[in-house]
Amino acid sequence: MSNNPPQSGSAAMEGGGFYNRHSAMQATGIAALLSLWEDACRTVDLGQGPATIVDFGSSQGRNSMTPMRVAIDTLRARLGPSVPIEIVHTDLPSNDFPALFEALVSDPNSYMIGASDVFPFAIGRSYFTPLLPPQRMHLGWTTWALQWMSSSAIKAHDHILAGMSVLPSVVSAVAKQQAGDWECFLKLRSVEMRPGAKLIAGFTARTAAGTGWEWPLGELWSAVVEMGEDGLFSEEELNQLTIPIGLRTLEDIKAPFVQSEYFADLHLEHLDLINVSDPFWEEFERSGDKATFAKHHADMMRAWSGPVIASLIAERRKRTELVNELFSRLESRLSENPRPHQPYMAAVVLSKRR
Ligand SMILES: C[S@@+](CC[C@H](N)C(=O)[O-])C[C@H]1O[C@@H](n2cnc3c(N)ncnc32)[C@H](O)[C@@H]1O
Numbered sequence: 001m002s003n004n005p006p007q008s009g010s011a012a013m014e015g016g017g018f019y020n021r022h023s024a025m026q027a028t029g030i031a032a033l034l035s036l037w038e039d040a041c042r043t044v045d046l047g048q049g050p051a052t053i054v055d056f057g058s059s060q061g062r063n064s065m066t067p068m069r070v071a072i073d074t075l076r077a078r079l080g081p082s083v084p085i086e087i088v089h090t091d092l093p094s095n096d097f098p099a100l101f102e103a104l105v106s107d108p109n110s111y112m113i114g115a116s117d118v119f120p121f122a123i124g125r126s127y128f129t130p131l132l133p134p135q136r137m138h139l140g141w142t143t144w145a146l147q148w149m150s151s152s153a154i155k156a157h158d159h160i161l162a163g164m165s166v167l168p169s170v171v172s173a174v175a176k177q178q179a180g181d182w183e184c185f186l187k188l189r190s191v192e193m194r195p196g197a198k199l200i201a202g203f204t205a206r207t208a209a210g211t212g213w214e215w216p217l218g219e220l221w222s223a224v225v226e227m228g229e230d231g232l233f234s235e236e237e238l239n240q241l242t243i244p245i246g247l248r249t250l251e252d253i254k255a256p257f258v259q260s261e262y263f264a265d266l267h268l269e270h271l272d273l274i275n276v277s278d279p280f281w282e283e284f285e286r287s288g289d290k291a292t293f294a295k296h297h298a299d300m301m302r303a304w305s306g307p308v309i310a311s312l313i314a315e316r317r318k319r320t321e322l323v324n325e326l327f328s329r330l331e332s333r334l335s336e337n338p339r340p341h342q343p344y345m346a347a348v349v350l351s352k353r354r
Pocket of ligand 1: 011012013023026027030056057058059060063064090091092095125126127128142143144145148150304
């Protein structure tokens with residue numbers, strides 16, 4: 001397998017630790033995966049030497065602390081006190097790795113607190129390339145990343161998100177890209193997994209009827225169009241502004257495993273769709289504070305989409321100013337009609353043939 005691209009269509013998350021501070025929605029989805037993860041940590045085949053856990057698409061690390069702590073505690077009970085545990089965080093080269101390293105030292109929930117013989121590492125390369133030597137990994141974890149496509153070539157002229165376009169040519173191009181990306185990711189990880197290794201993946205997905213993102217992303221697209229009408233985005237920019245994310249259905253995720261029990265020596269042990277609850281809704285119901293509710297959601301949206309949107313705004317223009325304007329418009333739109341935002345997340349458990 002080549003060590004070179006395909007890379008990724010995405011940009012990393014909003015830097016300066018912004019994603020760490022505004023990813024409570026993602027943390028809520030992760031909490032729903034923890035029992036599957038703990039089960040994988042209890043049942044995975046372990047050898048004699050160090051155990052290697054890999055966190056694909058870690059971003060700035062805060063949301064990895066709890067799952068990595070669960071893994072360390074579960075493996076430590078199985079391995080004994082002094083067998084080394086390696087934790088490898090991977091993300092794009094443009095990721096805010098300093099925020100990750102800082103979180104390992106100073107986040108009150110850091111898995112390094114009180115841990116011994118635990119060794120964190122980081123790799124700044126796309127996971128659409130080989131990342132580890134063959135058969136190195138015992139456990140793999142990836143959350144809220146695999147919806148990003150490996151290419152940003154698909155442009156939707158009717159929506160900000162490629163995967164929410166209803167144009168038939170875009171729908172089929174996204175489905176093709178996401179099918180290829182999923183198979184590519186599975187093949188690469190299979191090489192890196194030890195026999196009997198397990199991988200847990202949670203990522204944004206959809207039903208045939210919807211995605212759960214209709215409200216915030218619909219408002220974001222309306223804000224983009226409005227800025228076009230106000231002369232702040234050119235026609236060309238409106239056409240370029242497509243976030244390279246595609247949402248798979250459970251059938252799409254299952255597709256490689258339909259012909260035979262194994263795909264690339266991987267077995268699909270578990271697959272379901274979780275409707276993630278809105279972490280801000282209860283507080284809003286108590287307080288009725290529309291502005292705070294809208295700010296939480298606008299910040300959450302900016303944390304994952306701000307950098308990719310900025311990168312698609314023409315070079316010569318004032319990117320930060322325009323992105324500030326866009327998310328300020330989004331915030332006021334969201335405050336007009338608050339509702340719970342409940343995205344779908346696919347929960348996938350894979351195991352490597354023994
Ligand atoms: C929404 S964040 C998720 C972060 C964290 N795992 C969580 O659950 O909160 C998605 C992450 O995936 C990363 N990502 C997207 N495409 C990637 C790729 N091809 N290779 C590695 N990381 C990628 C992004 O840079 C980003 O940090």
